[in-house]
Amino acid sequence: MPGETFAGDDAAVLSPPAGCLLLATDLVVEGVHFDLSIGSVGDAAWKAVSVNVSDIAAMGGTPLHAVVGLSAPGGIDADAIVDALGQAAASYGIGIVGGDLTAGERIVLAVTIAGGCASGGAVLRSGAGVGDDIWVTGPLGGSAAGLEALRAGGAGFPGGSESAGNEPESAGGVTGSAGAGSVRSALADAYLRPVARVAEGRLAAALGATAMIDVSDGLSRDVDHIGCESRVGIRLHSVPLAEGARLEQGLGGGEDYELVFCMPASVDVRDAFALAGLREPFRIGVCVADVGERTLDGSPMPILGWSHSFG
Amino acid sequence: MPGETFAGDDAAVLSPPAGCLLLATDLVVEGVHFDLSIGSVGDAAWKAVSVNVSDIAAMGGTPLHAVVGLSAPGGIDADAIVDALGQAAASYGIGIVGGDLTAGERIVLAVTIAGGCASGGAVLRSGAGVGDDIWVTGPLGGSAAGLEALRAGGAGFPGGSESAGNEPESAGGVTGSAGAGSVRSALADAYLRPVARVAEGRLAAALGATAMIDVSDGLSRDVDHIGCESRVGIRLHSVPLAEGARLEQGLGGGEDYELVFCMPASVDVRDAFALAGLREPFRIGVCVADVGERTLDGSPMPILGWSHSFG
Numbered sequence: 001m002p003g004e005t006f007a008g009d010d011a012a013v014l015s016p017p018a019g020c021l022l023l024a025t026d027l028v029v030e031g032v033h034f035d036l037s038i039g040s041v042g043d044a045a046w047k048a049v050s051v052n053v054s055d056i057a058a059m060g061g062t063p064l065h066a067v068v069g070l071s072a073p074g075g076i077d078a079d080a081i082v083d084a085l086g087q088a089a090a091s092y093g094i095g096i097v098g099g100d101l102t103a104g105e106r107i108v109l110a111v112t113i114a115g116g117c118a119s120g121g122a123v124l125r126s127g128a129g130v131g132d133d134i135w136v137t138g139p140l141g142g143s144a145a146g147l148e149a150l151r152a153g154g155a156g157f158p159g160g161s162e163s164a165g166n167e168p169e170s171a172g173g174v175t176g177s178a179g180a181g182s183v184r185s186a187l188a189d190a191y192l193r194p195v196a197r198v199a200e201g202r203l204a205a206a207l208g209a210t211a212m213i214d215v216s217d218g219l220s221r222d223v224d225h226i227g228c229e230s231r232v233g234i235r236l237h238s239v240p241l242a243e244g245a246r247l248e249q250g251l252g253g254g255e256d257y258e259l260v261f262c263m264p265a266s267v268d269v270r271d272a273f274a275l276a277g278l279r280e281p282f283r284i285g286v287c288v289a290d291v292g293e294r295t296l297d298g299s300p301m302p303i304l305g306w307s308h309s310f311g
Numbered sequence: 312m313p314g315e316t317f318a319g320d321d322a323a324v325l326s327p328p329a330g331c332l333l334l335a336t337d338l339v340v341e342g343v344h345f346d347l348s349i350g351s352v353g354d355a356a357w358k359a360v361s362v363n364v365s366d367i368a369a370m371g372g373t374p375l376h377a378v379v380g381l382s383a384p385g386g387i388d389a390d391a392i393v394d395a396l397g398q399a400a401a402s403y404g405i406g407i408v409g410g411d412l413t414a415g416e417r418i419v420l421a422v423t424i425a426g427g428c429a430s431g432g433a434v435l436r437s438g439a440g441v442g443d444d445i446w447v448t449g450p451l452g453g454s455a456a457g458l459e460a461l462r463a464g465g466a467g468f469p470g471g472s473e474s475a476g477n478e479p480e481s482a483g484g485v486t487g488s489a490g491a492g493s494v495r496s497a498l499a500d501a502y503l504r505p506v507a508r509v510a511e512g513r514l515a516a517a518l519g520a521t522a523m524i525d526v527s528d529g530l531s532r533d534v535d536h537i538g539c540e541s542r543v544g545i546r547l548h549s550v551p552l553a554e555g556a557r558l559e560q561g562l563g564g565g566e567d568y569e570l571v572f573c574m575p576a577s578v579d580v581r582d583a584f585a586l587a588g589l590r591e592p593f594r595i596g597v598c599v600a601d602v603g604e605r606t607l608d609g610s611p612m613p614i615l616g617w618s619h620s621f622g
Contacts, residue, residue, distance in 0.1 A: 010369035010525060011335035011426065013433040016327035024322035025423055026411045027380040033413070058321035069338040069380075069421045100337045102344070110380045110421030112336055115322065122324040214321060 012097035014065055017116025024055035024115070030107040038150040041076070041107065043192040045084035048109035051216065053092045054196035054257045056115035058214040060123040060205025063115045063198065065097045071104030085111070092198060118205040128211035128230035128262035134285040135269055137200045137258045137278075140219050141245025142190030144253020149187050149244075183244050190242060194257040203276050204261040207269060212261040218252040220303045222260055223285075224294060230262070233293030236285035236301060251296070252304025262287055323408035325376055328427025335366035335426070341418040349461040352387070352418065354503040356395035359420035362527065364403045365507035365568045367426035369525040371434040371516025374426045374509065376408045382415030396422070403509060429516040439522035439541035439573035445596040446580055448511040448569045448589075451530050452556025453501030455564020460498050460555075494555050501553060505568040514587050515572040518580060523572040529563040531614045533571055534596075535605060541573070544604030547596035547612060562607070563615025573598055 028034060028048035036044075049066065056063045066089045072078050078101050086096050094113070197214075204212060211230050213222045219239060227234040239250040263269055265286075273281055294301045339345060339359035347355075360377065367374045377400045383389050389412050397407050405424070507525075515523060522541050524533045530550060538545040550561040574580055576597075584592055605612045 009433075009435050010366040011333040011372065011424075011433075013370065013428065013435075014332040014334060016330075016332040019327075021325040021327040021332070021425065022322040023325060023376065023378050023409060023423070023425060025378040025380050025409060025421070027382050027413050027415075027419070027421060029382050029413055029415045029419075032382075032415060055321040059324065061322065065334065067334050067336040067423060069336050071338050071340050071343070071419055098334060098336060102338050102340055104338075104340045104343060104419065105417055106415065108338070108340075108382055108415065108419045108421070110336070110338060110419070110423075112334070112378060112421075112423040113322075114332065114334060114425065117324065122320075122322075124320050124324070 012065065012067065014097060014114070017064060019119060020117035020122055022056050022059055022061045022115035022117060022122065023112065024052050025110065025112040026051050026055065028109040039192045041081050042084040044107065044109060045081050046088045046193050048111045049085060049088035049092065050194050050196045050257060052111045052113040053198060054214045054216070056113050057196050057198045057201035058212050058259055060118045060201050060209065060212060061115040062202065063092050063094045063113050065114045066094055067112050068096055068099040069110035070099065071102050071108040073105060073107070074103065076107060085109070092196065118202060120205060123205050123209050123212040123261070125211050125213050125226050125229040128226055128232050128287045130232055130287055130289045131265060132210050132262040132287045133265050133283050134223065134234070134236065134260065134262055134287060135281045136215070136219070136240065136260045136284050137197050137281045138256070139240040139242040140215060140256050140258060141249030141253045142187050142242030143194060143255040144249035145242065145245040146187035146189070146191030150191060187242065187244050191255065194255060196257055197259045199276065200278055200281070201259050203272060203278065204259065204263070207263060207267050207272055209261040209263050212259055215256040215258045215260060216254050218254040218304055219260065220251045220301055224303055226260065226262065227291070227294065230287070231291050233288040233290040234285060234301070235288045235293055236296045238282070238284050239296065240282040240284065248304055251302065323376065323378065325408060325425070328375060330430060331428035331433055333367050333370055333372045333426035333428060333433065334423065335363050336421065336423040337362050337366065339420040350503045352392050353395040355418065355420060356392050357399045357504050359422045360396060360399035360403065361505050361507045361568060363422045363424040364509060365525045365527070367424050368507045368509045368512035369523050369570055371429045371512050371520065371523060372426040373513060374403050374405045374424050376425045377405055378423050379407055379410040380421035381410065382413050382419040384416060384418070385414065387418060396420070403507065429513060431516060434516050434520050434523040434572070436522050436524050436537050436540040439537055439543050439598045441543055441598055441600045442576060443521050443573040443598045444576050444594050445534065445545070445547065445571065445573055445598060446592045447526070447530070447551065447571045447595050448508045448592045449567070450551040450553040451526060451567050451569060452560030452564045453498055453553030454505060454566040455560035456553065456556040457498035457500070457502030461502060498553065498555050502566065505566060507568055508570045510587065511589055511592070512570050514583060514589065515570065515574070518574060518578050518583055520572040520574050523570055526567040526569045526571060527565050529565040529615055530571065531562045531612055535614055537571065537573065538602070538605065541598070542602050544599035544601040545596060545612070546599045546604055547607045549595050550607065551593040551595065559615055562613065
């Protein structure tokens with residue numbers, strides 16, 4: 001292997017899952033997905049784990065193991081980043097079973113998660129049927145609004161984002177009233193510390209979700225993916241917004257990592273989520289027969305995309 | 312997911328292996344593991360796949376699936392790199408089942424391979440016993456000698472290293488006689504296009520190898536790993552050298568990706584390799600009871616390390 005392996009052997013030796021094996025990999029790159037002037041490397045580590053866990057959650061799966069690759073300049077405390085990755089993984093109940101540390105000009109975090117399927121198999125993007133309701137597990141736009149606030153310098157750092165080896169160049173300060181500050185911190189957390197919805201994804205799968213995706217690119221793009229893969233039209237009637245987020249952030253601001261799923265109308269989704277102690281999901285629309293339809297509240301839905309780039 | 316996923320769903324859905332699941336991940340970083348002045352991005356893609364397959368091979372396992380993360384600047388033809396990754400994976404009989412493309416200042420290739428174990432389980436570094444013979448699947452030092460030749464500008468590009476989207480700044484020319492040129496090209500290939508020894512690793516496992524590792528850090532360091540993990544001494548009597556390589560390159564030049572394995576002396580390794588149509592391996596030493604022993608031909612063996620860094 002190039003670089004230093006921080007697990008014992010050349011490869012991790014694991015028990016395979018009983019059902020299908022899920023593999024998800026995503027990179028989180030300094031200057032593209034995170035910016036050390038508005039977040040810590042601990043935030044970056046959190047995001048690198050969460051976005052991959054979210055991909056497993058979006059299949060209705062259970063995350064089992066993580067392997068991580070870390071490229072970082074000499075002045076960075078790589079062990080602190082590995083620790084932060086390990087803490088993030090542990091918060092999802094998984095361990096980092098192998099990895100690779102190497103030099104590099106910018107910090108790059110490459111996380112791969114292996115997961116297992118629900119007993120009914122993985123929930124794809126392609127199974128939605130006409131008449132299925134469209135649900136989302138939480139309000140949207142918080143991540144985009146949080147990034148906007150952090151860039152404006154007024155969001156401050158949320159309490160949970162310790163700095164793992166790097167101090168931000170300008171942390172900014174919480175401005176306005178205490179109430180406004182806490183909204184802004186919640187928004188900052190939405191961007192810096194997104195939470196993958198594993199329990200929600202598993203429950204949706206168990207309830208018979210016909211299609212599922214995580215809101216990474218933005219709701220409008222992500223439901224469009226379901227529409228295209230499932231060959232159904234998408235008729236939304238509402239977009240639940242995070243407090244402080246605008247509609248275009250709810251539609252086009254990605255990286256919220258809530259789950260969008262389609263479900264036969266006969267299923268009592270709200271009741272099942274309540275019984276499981278999970279936050280009440282939002283019914284936001286329905287799959288329709290006109291495969292070309294992409295509407296919100298009766299009007300054409302703009303397919304908005306949020307730029308993840310800091311460049 | 313940040314970036315663009317070029318497989319269809321959030322995560323790849325796969326059949327788990329029948330035996331244990333192996334996971335290996337390694338990064339290959341521009342300016343650290345490859346240098347576009349002496350090799351192409353196609354070479355980098357090849358190496359990124361091969362070093363990970365080699366980690367699976369070193370467990371006696373079979374590579375099954377790859378997921379890849381690619382971070383690259385805007386001017387780079389990412390599709391060509393993905394194609395090169397796919398070709399390299401296909402040469403090992405595996406497919407790229409998912410991945411993530413994203414921006415970045417330097418090219419970073421993050422490959423993760425999932426594999427399956429041999430029926431007897433994975434071969435660890437820790438199982439060697441006193442009296443076991445130490446074998447290596449091929450001559451060593453070729454990669455380090457190849458890098459030296461390429462840096463000196465006289466090695467030329469091997470025929471097989473097409474340029475995928477990037478022309479090298481200075482390709483150099485093949486110098487000297489045709490014979491010297493072909494040796495140099497073989498050395499350049501050893502560095503730019505290392506081959507993971509999957510069939511050899513599987514056969515060694517089937518024959519009852521007690522410990523195995525790939526020669527990535529350099530023979531002296533890699534046998535030292537086996538010695539430490541297995542709590543045996545290492546007594547080498549010879550180091551097979553690639554044509555054109557010096558002893559210190561054979562001992563300390565890593566990235567050869569041959570396999571070192573330990574085997575009870577009763578096993579006819581040469582015969583089994585010959586029957587399988589594989590190149591004859593070299594018996595290079597024996598595991599001894601003095602756990603502190605690290606000798607070569609009766610003298611203390613220097614633990615040499617080859618720097619992978621271009622910085």
